[in-house]
Amino acid sequence: MKKGLRRTGLTLLFLVIFLPLLFVLADKIWPLPIKQIEMARTVVAADGTPLWRFxxxxxxxxxxxxxxxVSPEFIEALLTYEDRHFYNHPGVNPFSLLRALWQDVSSGRIISGGSTISMQVARLVDPHDRTVTGKLKQLWxxxxLEYHYSKNEILEMYLNxxxxxxxxxGIGAASWVYLNKAPDKLTSGEAALFAVxxxxxxxLRPDRYPLRAQAxxxxxxxxxxxxxxxxxxKITDIKQEQIWLAPRKSPNSAPLLARRVVKDVQDSIIETTIDAGLQRQLEDMAMNWKNQLPKQTSLGLLVVDHTDMSVKAYIGSIDFQDNSRFGHVDMITAWRSPGSTLxxxxxxxxxxxxxxxxxxxxQDVPRRFDDYRPGNFDTGFNGPVSVSDALVRSLNLPVVQVLDVYGSKRFTAKLRNVGTELRFPLASEPNLSLILGGTAARxxxxxxxxxxxxxxxxxxPLRYRPTDVLRDRQLMSPGAAWIIRRIMGGEARPVPDSSLTAQVxxxxxxxxxxxxxxxxxxxVNPRYTIGVWVGRPDGTPVAGQYGYATAIPIMNQVNNLLLARLYQSHLSIPKDPRPASVSQAVICWPSGTTLPKEDxxxxxxxxxxxxxxxxxxxLMAKEQESLLGLRQKVWVNSQGLQVASDCPNATEKEIHLWPIxxxxxxxxxxxxINRLPKADPECPPLRAEMPPLLISGVRSGEVLQRLPGKTSLDLRLITQGGQGHQWWFLNGEQVQETNHNGTILLTLEKSGSYQISVLDLGGQVTSVDFKVK
Known part of the structure; x- marks a missing residue:
């Protein structure tokens, strides 16, 4: 009796003390291999919609x-069908096991495993064969699992x-692949289907075998x-629903963005700021444009909500799968010539x-800067133009004039300070050509x-993920930004505030x-900034492809779509009020300043x-600084004739002249010559006593011809008279400087009309017009 009690006590002691210790030891020796399972990485839009998966x-x-x-109804359907007592058993349901054992023995083969949710997770975590040994491994x-994790954690493992x-x-991937919706949006019928x-x-694939899936x-x-x-x-109503699903489709949107954001992130779910609906619409639009663009041409398209700098759509190539168009090359990050966009x-x-x-x-006139001689896109010249007109018409010579004064290195540094880097050829420094595209940008x-x-x-910088921080740096003043935006928006002419549009x-x-x-x-529209690039990623020229003809139609289509979505979604539309630093004034040419009406x-x-x-x-060009400038002071008499300063009744007068x-x-x-008053012969100005300035070598109205077999014409010109240093201009472009009575040699290679002008230190100007055939 005592021996029996002792044996029983030792057995209980073993079960209570040593068996748990053995379990803990075995758990250390053969740990669960859960950490060895690598979760796939999914790039998702702002609303959680999967865009791309790795x-x-x-x-x-x-x-x-x-x-x-996950939909609560899915959990109800799953537990009711698979494991009603999931939250009550210790991982194994003995009644289910006994039932399964009886079915297997009576039939002579394995019919049912009696597996609980926990046991199924154990098999998923560490697969085994369907033998007795395998079953014991599954029970272990x-x-x-039950020792290390809570019931909810085990259920989450099953769901994934x-x-x-x-x-x-996992139910998450299945819901998106089969239904293109989040698992918390499952209908009751879908919840029942995905449970089984x-x-x-x-x-039972519902897209291939809908009748089997329905049963x-x-x-x-x-x-x-x-x-x-x-x-x-409810169940009767659901049974009336027939199962029909389109072939399953993995997430395949914004692949180049996904490749970009996944580099430095290890999370399994990588959130972005992308608007999934907009991204799909623009991808469809890009595919439609594909057939209209030349072969091997790609497209880059970027949409940013500038209220918070979040990227809403990102299309790095026209078709990611099209190798003939270099679809794998992301043109949003590619270094390309920016053309006139700067x-x-x-x-x-x-x-x-x-x-x-x-x-x-x-001044939209021909000019040479050392070895650099820029021209306009249309190869013509317009003479005097305003800043607003030069920007709207994208004229090249005026902007080069401004950059020459502002400074190429300074301009490059300003852009770099806000994150816009410009690249130049090796061993090359910023120069005037950068403003016309002689650089590279992204x-x-x-x-x-x-x-x-x-x-x-x-x-x-742009924000691709919700966690990206907004880091503002000031590039230009609010007033300058407002004025330039209005000019680019076609509202260059000032109007009263009452007539000023609230948005551009x-x-x-x-x-x-x-x-x-x-x-x-x-x-730039009221809420979004849109970027469009079209071209061949390998840099091959495409004749006739330029911004206004190729990229503008795409941008307009995108803008119309964005504005329609903006008004339909009832999002706030930012206003564009005139900053206090901006006002309007009436100015006068050629001085550029304000003058009284009667002046x-x-x-x-x-x-x-x-x-x-x-x-x-x-603004004067650099080579004009040494000339007499735009304001010339003269002395005139009561008849308005120019006289010497010591003549009777002489009064001083300032005359504003156009740049030479x-x-x-x-x-x-x-x-x-017609703006300056004529000299009074009775009391002429000192300048009038100077010999007149003449050009020898060609006569006005003369037509010159090249010698037979020659492709150019050499023309030697000489000045006579005048005073002091002289500046020579060919069709408005300064070509040389000479001393008094100087000589120049011109080589004219093109046929057409020419004007040669000479300005001397005394302010005299003479010109000759001729033609070359």
Whole structure:
């Protein structure tokens, strides 16, 4: 009796003390292999919609979900059908095991395993064969699961690992692949169907075998009816629903963005700021444009909400799967020539620097800067133009004139300070050609900088993920940004505040690189900044492809879509009020300043936006600084004739003259020789005593011909008379400087009309017009 009690006591002691110790020891020796399972990585949109997935090393895609991110009805259907006592048993349901054992023994084969949810998770975590040894292994892993994890954690493991056919695992991935919806949006019928699919995912695939899937779903519904989990009326209604699903489709949106954001992130779910609906619409739009663009041409398209700098759509190539168009190359991060897209920034910075205002007089005339000789896109010249006109028409010579004064290195540094880097050829420094595209930039940087026109001059790097921080830096003043945005939006002419529009629907700028390699359009609407690039990623020229013809139609289509979505969604539309630093003033050409109405020096009146009540005078080109300038003082008598300062009744008069380089484009009455008063023969000015300035070597109106077999014409010209240093201009472009009675040799290679002008230190100007055939 005592021995029996002792044996019983030792047995109990073993069970109570040593068996748990043995379990803990075994758990250390054979730990659960859960950490060895690699979760796939999924890039998702702002609303959680999967955009792109990166499968694990075995090619499996899982979309991790939490218990509260799944439809409650799915949980009800799953537990009712698979494991009603899940929350009450220790991982193993002995009644289910006994029932399964009886069925297996009586039939001579394994019919049912009696597996609980915990046991199924154990098999998923550590697969085993369907033998007695395998079953024991499963029971051991089940015990470990129950020891280490709570019931909810085990249920979450099942939700994320249950097989749904092929490479799809977990209710999250299955819901998105089959239904393109989040698992918390499942209908009752879908919840019942997805509860049973893991039993035979390939045999029950609803997109291939809808009748089999429907029969399996109805079995789940019958079980729910049997245990009165769902009302019988609800189940009857669900059974009337036929199963029909489109072929399953893995997430395949924004692949190049996904490749970009996944680099530095290890999370299984990588959140982005992308608007999934907008992204799909623009991808469809890009595919439609694919057939309209030349072969091997790609497209880059970027949409940013500039209220918070979040990226809403990202299309790095026209078709990711099209190797003939280099679909794998992300043109949003590619370094390309920006064409003319940098011009608005220079005008804004020059405005902040007090060099120009919106209607400042600039010179669209031929010019040479050392070895650099820029031209306009249309190869013509317009003479006197305003800043606003030069920007709207994207004229090249005026903007080069401004950059020559502002400084190429300074301009490059300003952009770099806000994150817009410009690249130059090896061993090359910033130069005047950069403003016309003689540099390289990235679309994401350009779109970021353009957002400054809608953000009071502040620029921040783009935000691709919700966790990205907004880091603002001031590029230009709010006033300069506002003025340039209005000019780009077609509202250059000042109007009263009562007539000023609250928003600019679209302010835009195009760009075309040398050789038609890059076609750009960048626009700013009330809420979004849009970037469009079209071209061949390998840099091959595409004749006739330029910004206005190729990129603008795409940008307009995108803008119309965005504005329609904006008004339909009832999102706030930011206003564009005039900053206090911006006002308007009437200015006069050629001086560029304000003058009284009766002043004869106001040769052309213009209404202009001005900044900080500052009206800078007309910007002179560097080579004009040593000339007599635009303001020449003379002495006149009562008849208005020019006299010497010591003549009777002589009064001083200031006459505003046009820049000498514009002579060829001015009406006859505005030319310098006609603007200056004629000399009084009775008391002439000292200058009148000088010999007249003459040009020898060609006569006005003469037609010159090249010698036979020659492709150019050499023309030697000499001056006579005049005073002091002389400046020579060919068609308004300064070509040489000589001393008194100087000689120059011109080589004319093109046929056409020419004008040669000479200005001397005394202010005399003479010119000769001739033709070359």
């Amino acid at each position: 499968a694990d090393k075995e090619g499996i895609w899982r979309y991790p979900v939490k218990l509260d991110e 892993r089940t015990a470990q 690992r249950a097989p749904y056919g092929g490479t799809i695992e 699919l893991p039993q035979a995912p390939s045999r 399996a779903r109805d079995k789940v519904l019958d079980r729910l009816a049997e245990y009165q989990v769902w009302p019988i009326e 011009k608005p920034f220079l005008y804004a910075l020059a405005m902040d620097d007090g060099l120009i205002h919106a209607e400042s007089l600039l 679309m994401d940087d350009l779109v970021s900088a353009y957002s400054g026109f809608a953000r009071q001059g502040k620029v921040s 629907n679209l302010a835009w700028k195009t760009g075309t690189s040398y050789g038609y390699r890059d076609a750009w359009a960048i626009g 004869s020096n106001c040769r052309q009146r213009r209404l202009s936006w001005i900044l900080d009540n500052t009206i800078p005078p007309t 380089t514009l002579e060829s484009w001015l009406p006859v009455g505005e030319k310098r």
